[in-house]
Amino acid sequence: MEGLKLNRESLSKQGEKIINDFTRMLETEEDLKSKTIREYRGDLKHFIAWFEDEQASEEIIPFRIEDVATPTIIRYRDVMQKEMKLKPATINRRLITLKRFFEWAAAQDLISRDPSKPVKLVPEEKTSPRQMTEREEAALIAAVEHNGSIRDQTIITLMLHTGLRTMEICDLTPDDVVIGKRSGQVIVRSGKRSKQREVPLNITCRVMLEKYLAQLPQGSTYLFPSEKTGNRLTERALRHLIQKYMKLARLEGLSAHDLRHRFGYVMAENTPLHRLAQIMGHDSLDTTMIYVKATQADLQKEVEKIAWQ
Template sequence: MRNVSSKGMEIIDLFIDSLRGRNLNSRTIQEYAADLKHFMGWHEYQGMETCQNVLIFSFDQITLKELVTYKEAMKKVDLKPSTINRRLSTIKLLFHWAHHHGFVRKDSSKHIKLLPLPKSPPHMINNEEEKRLLDAVKAHGNLRDQVILKLMIFTGIRAGEICNLKVVDVKTFQKSGVIIVGAENQRRKVPLNNMCKSILEKYMATNTNYLFLSKKTGERLTERALRHLVKKYLDIAGLEGLSAYSLRHNFGYRKAAKTSMHKLARIMGHNSLNTTMTYFK
């Protein structure tokens, strides 16, 4: 990485200081700083010939054309598209901040385009990873959390539908248990496997009305709280890059291997078969 002028470092330090109140983790802030040092070192090096080999940083000298040249230079050294896009996004953040604080008259980064990213196949959770996740919630969570994770893994229902479940929506007295979910005009029955049926019967004895309540407020669990809860156990299990929505996707792909498209559409509550087709490709 090339050296950066004192003026350039001053700008970087001011920008990084402005981020510290945004609850960003230290690694993210370090990446921002490294990205900007790389760009500023490259920018100042380009201008050394006209500045008698003296490193000088100036926002107003950075044009859209120069940013495009920088993007092309990164492509030539075979950086990953995701790395190039991260650096360009950091530059966009810097220019937005600089324009807002009057350091630059024009935001030259506004029209720089990111690289298209290749679509990677979804991360399917294998049996060993599924066991790690269930072990994590069993070891570190309560009965409520165990029920939530098992429903998300084995029924594929949406986060919002989990939060809106009421005791009356659970029918475990039937031979094959079901839960009834969805908006009022689009209610549907989702089958339960024996594992979900058994733990729901145990859990329901402790609740009335809404099935899942917040420990803090005693009210219905919110979607935001549920996503945070799922993320916590995914982290404990060491499953990176996954979310509550990943569990629904995982259910869809697994079920597609042994279920017809129309049946899967009914179970997952898809309004269009085009959505369901995703799981059969």
């Protein structure tokens, strides 16, 4: 197991049994993928192996769930961080597994109280996403204008000027678009956690959408139906579509989600964060903050300003 050297070849029978009991519950009561269940099992095995290794002297002391206290889990967290040198994401995944495990154990009356509740996760520094440059945006637009249908042109224009997620684009219906003489909006009904919001449309979007809607067949269920089936365009198909134009524009290292990031970065230059969060459908300003944090390249430019060479 990663970062862990054991003095024994295997876990105690008690340790194996509790892992099997917990795994059996996940398989029968939770709608989880087999890969997720394997990760739960591996994380719990890692903790129990560490616990039994910590307790061991000349005699093996088998794992007993009631012997685990809050300071035990805090020490495990510190060992993973300081001695095993694991990444915060890995540490937090294992802590979340333990929280799920001890919550189950308390519900089964295997323990009187959950020792994992007070344990905090390790802070993870949010890094700013890759920024699409003005030149890259222009190249992408040129590629779709020269090679794409009016539907594809409208999709990419809308994503760049509204910051909608791929799922939100795919779920739009013609009735979700409201265009007036000097304003417009698109109603997003499938945001994260089913939150509905209204996103304003600038003149670029309004002109493009009016042109597109004029040729969209009447009675179309979706704003951007699949050209093959006429049904809902899937997120996978949308990502593939955008990658096609990325390749035509000779752009590398960018994805469909980077169109949303491009919108966020451009808007953050002049838009108050609370308004941008509302437009983008963020639950927390911490998420919106990634668009105002300096990138590593930005920081490099700043320190180069005082270089002697």
